[in-house]
Every structure is written in C-alpha cells, then in structure tokens.
C-alpha cells in the first residue's frame with residue numbers, strides 16, 4: 001500500500017450511497033460455493049456498444065474475484081434473486097464475491113446451444129460481435145474456487161476446468177465460431193496450448209486497468225495482482241496468441257501518469273485491440289467500493305461520483321486522456337473506447353467546446369467494430 005492511500009476512512013457520499021448502512025456492507029457473509037441448477041450453455045449476450053462477442057459462455061453465477069465495482073450484480077444476478085435465495089444468498093449485490101455457483105455440464109444441452117449459435121444466419125447477428133463466444137461475460141473462467149472443505153474445493157475447481165476445456169474443444173471441432181477469452185487470472189496459462197490450437201479463431205485478453213497492485217487490491221480485492229496479469233499477457237504473446245487488453249474499468253485514481261505507465265506496457269504487447277472505459281456507476285457499486293475502502297482504512301477519489309455531472313466530467317476527461325496517450329504512443333488505431341451511453345446526453349454535449357463534434361465522436365466509438373485476426 002502506498003502512503004497516499006493510507007488515510008482515515010470517511011462516510012460514504014450521499015448521492016449514490018446505498019440504503020444499507022456501512023455495517024450491513026461490512027458484516028461477514030457466509031460464502032456459498034456449490035453447483036447451480038442450470039447447465040452451462042452458449043447464450044446470446046446483450047452487450048451494448050462493446051464489440052466483444054455475439055454469445056457468452058458463463059461457467060458460474062457469481063464470481064470469486066469480488067471486484068467492488070462489478071456491474072454484474074446490477075444486471076444479470078438481479079433476475080436470479082429468488083433462485084439465489086434458495087442457495088442462501090439473501091442479497092446478491094451486498095454479497096457479491098461471496099458466492100460462486102458453478103453450472104453443471106450437460107453435453108447434449110451444450111451441443112444444442114452450439115448448433116443454434118452456429119446456424120444463426122449472419123445477417124441476424126450484430127457485426128460488432130465478430131461471431132464470437134466470450135468466456136465469460138458475467139464471471140471469470142479462471143477464477144480461484146475457495147471452499148472450506150479441501151476435497152470439495154478440488155472437485156469444484158476440477159469441474160470449472162473441465163467446463164472450460166470441454167466446451168472449448170467442442171466449439172473448435174464442431175463449429176466455425178470464434179472465441180474471446182477475457183480473464184483477470186494467470187491460471188489461464190494452463191490452457192495456452194488449447195487456445196493456440198484455435199489459430200485465428202481465438203483472441204486472448206485480460207482486464208488491466210492499472211499496474212498499481214495496491215490500488216487494485218481496493219477495487220478488486222480477491223483478483224490476481226495486475227503485475228501477474230501483465231506477466232500472463234506477455235507469456236500469451238510469447239506463446240503466439242492474439243492478445244487484446246481491456247483497460248477497464250479505470251479508476252478515478254488512475255491519473256494521466258498512471259494511465260501512461262499502463263498504456264506503455266500494453267503497447268509493448270502489440271495487442272490487436274485496447275479497450276478502455278472509466279468506471280461507471282451501476283446500482284450500488286459506489287457504495288460497495290466505499291465500504292471496501294472504509295474497511296481497509298483507505299480514502300479514494302469517490303468525490304467524482306458525488307453528482308451525475310461530476311461523474312460525467314470525470315468520465316469524458318478520462319476517455320480523452322487515454323485517447324491522447326494512445327496517439328502519443330502511436331497505438332490509436334488499436335484503441336477502442338467504451339463511452340457510456342449516458343455521456344451522449346445533450347446536457348453533457350453542451351458542456352463541451354464543440355457539442356456537435358463531441359456527439360459525432362461518441363457515435364464513432366459506439367459503432368466501432370473491434371479487430372479480429374485475419
């Protein structure tokens with residue numbers, strides 16, 4: 001931890017804070033790690049303006065990385081609330097990171113979903129999906145499974161690995177679909193050979209918002225350190241994989257110097273695409289972040305979340321900074337910004353020096369199609 005992060009806790013900000021008290025957020029939760037009732041299949045995804053994939057394969061409901069900003073509890077798991085309650089998860093948002101419910105394997109159902117994806121007419125598909133399946137969109141395919149019983153932990157970890165490897169082999173051998181692997185975990189190295197066997201049909205990437213391990217420890221408390229991720233990306237490049245990087249989401253503490261450091265290291269990888277988005281406000285994620293920071297005795301720059309306007313100004317500045325740095329490093333052709341849809345409001349545009357140009361640029365980024373190896 002660097003000294004500038006080590007200061008006294010402060011109460012959460014008002015505007016985006018949770019109806020829960022800080023104590024409720026910090027109360028220890030009973031972990032729930034088990035099998036989910038529905039099997040793992042390839043399902044259509046609902047990304048908007050991300051250009052990541054057309055489909056997703058998710059190995060679990062929940063994620064052990066416990067990223068405090070995670071957007072998943074505000075979308076996917078909200079619909080699963082009643083079912084999650086049967087697994088002892090009372091509050092899917094507050095308990096995010098404490099439950100991992102692995103999907104069982106049903107080869108017949110998986111193959112049916114694979115055929116459905118394979119046979120989808122191309123004109124029905126959003127072109128920005130690159131006809132790819134993402135591993136994963138609402139969890140991490142290479143997360144660490146933690147269970148109090150060592151034998152059960154081994155069984156669940158082996159199952160996770162089986163899910164990923166078996167499904168990938170079936171996609172490789174029985175379809176023409178592409179695959180995008182997106183993870184925060186160096187455990188992915190164990191499958192580099194399998195990835196390699198896909199040739200140009202697979203791209204491998206990691207989320208790397210900063211190289212500061214201390215900062216990541218606050219925002220992504222149980223995820224592997226950024227230094228490990230950078231080493232994994234370098235190993236992927238050396239193994240001959242097609243690599244992409246998601247600087248996502250970057251934090252308010254990621255100033256220009258920090259972003260430059262990260263982008264310089266990323267540029268050395270020669271990635272096919274560098275995605276970037278500043279942290280967005282989703283459901284109660286700001287309250288989650290503040291509870292985590294308070295628990296660690298750390299103060300963050302959560303003042304940027306004080307009002308819609310302060311967050312919008314922060315987000316636009318961050319996107320602009322990354323764009324400028326990408327040009328400085330001559331990697332702008334590979335940059336793919338993810339401006340949130342809410343930044344397209346007229347009230348935001350009116351605060352820009354040239355509102356029309358600003359809105360045109362947003363349209364450009366929203367409709368950009370990410371690169372795929374040729």
Ligand code: SF4
Nearest residue numbers: 063065066067070139
């Ligand atoms: S790795 Fe992804 S899905 Fe898992 S907690 Fe972090 S952001 Fe959410």
